[in-house]
Amino acid sequence: MASTGPLMVGGAKLQDSVLEWSKKSLNLYSTVFMIILIIFALFADKLPVEARWQLSTTAGRLLLLLLLYITNLVCGWHIALLFTIAVALVWAARPVFKPVGVPDFVLNGSVEGFGQGPNILRLGVEGFNDMKTTDATKPKWFIEKTLHENPIEIVEDRINTSAVQDNSAVANGRTSR
Amino acid sequence: MDSKPLILGLVVLLSLWNVLVATRIETPYPEMLVELYALPFTRLILLALVIALSMWDAQITILAALAFICLGADVIFLTK
Numbered sequence: 001m002a003s004t005g006p007l008m009v010g011g012a013k014l015q016d017s018v019l020e021w022s023k024k025s026l027n028l029y030s031t032v033f034m035i036i037l038i039i040f041a042l043f044a045d046k047l048p049v050e051a052r053w054q055l056s057t058t059a060g061r062l063l064l065l066l067l068l069y070i071t072n073l074v075c076g077w078h079i080a081l082l083f084t085i086a087v088a089l090v091w092a093a094r095p096v097f098k099p100v101g102v103p104d105f106v107l108n109g110s111v112e113g114f115g116q117g118p119n120i121l122r123l124g125v126e127g128f129n130d131m132k133t134t135d136a137t138k139p140k141w142f143i144e145k146t147l148h149e150n151p152i153e154i155v156e157d158r159i160n161t162s163a164v165q166d167n168s169a170v171a172n173g174r175t176s177r
Numbered sequence: 178m179d180s181k182p183l184i185l186g187l188v189v190l191l192s193l194w195n196v197l198v199a200t201r202i203e204t205p206y207p208e209m210l211v212e213l214y215a216l217p218f219t220r221l222i223l224l225a226l227v228i229a230l231s232m233w234d235a236q237i238t239i240l241a242a243l244a245f246i247c248l249g250a251d252v253i254f255l256t257k
Contacts, residue, residue, distance in 0.1 A: 038221070038224060041220075041224060042217055042220045042221060042224065043217070044249070044253075045253045077231075077235075078228070078231045081227075081231060081238065081239070081242055082224075082228070084242070085224070085227070085242055085245060085246055085249075088246045088249075088250070089246065089249045089250065089253070092246070092249065092250030092253050092254065093253045
């Protein structure tokens, strides 16, 4: 009895085998990638705070969008949707302030704060160093009750300011005020 | 059996839910849902539901995914 499939020999047979293998591999890779994405989406808010910050910067967002586009092209829209969910949850869990340990990138490409010894250690957000904290008092504030917050310490909100000083010698009486 | 009325009903329901949670600052999520969302198993079930819906209908899937993202984002924000 004759075979119903096309008769392929040599290069054509090899090509068919390669195509079949790549399809199976893509299925396998897609499944593994889907499992990774599910775990990523489930624990998006448990990512390290530095990673969440970096992925929420302009460069990080562009990178994630590029990866999303590639995922859609390679794996299809089901997995791209999972990727979208994971990315959205990572962006939602973006820290409000720049975390400690994230270097400042300056225009000439060098990294400020790296390899300059412990003296240049940054403490949190610029301008908010040396803040004093006090113990939380009872009863709780209304907003704390509403949001079910239980603060341990409160950052002091008093800021010392000084008047603008102008000691330059260029000012004179002809200046219109 | 024609599933168009069911799809239409779910689309309307999910759209209303998304409008409700997206247009109010203080989203009135049921307390039990917020408590359950803290468990990874619940999140897995919800995500599995979204994936299962993607085999059925694209419109419902996208709306369900949006609802899942809104819930996740709000719970992350409120429990930070």
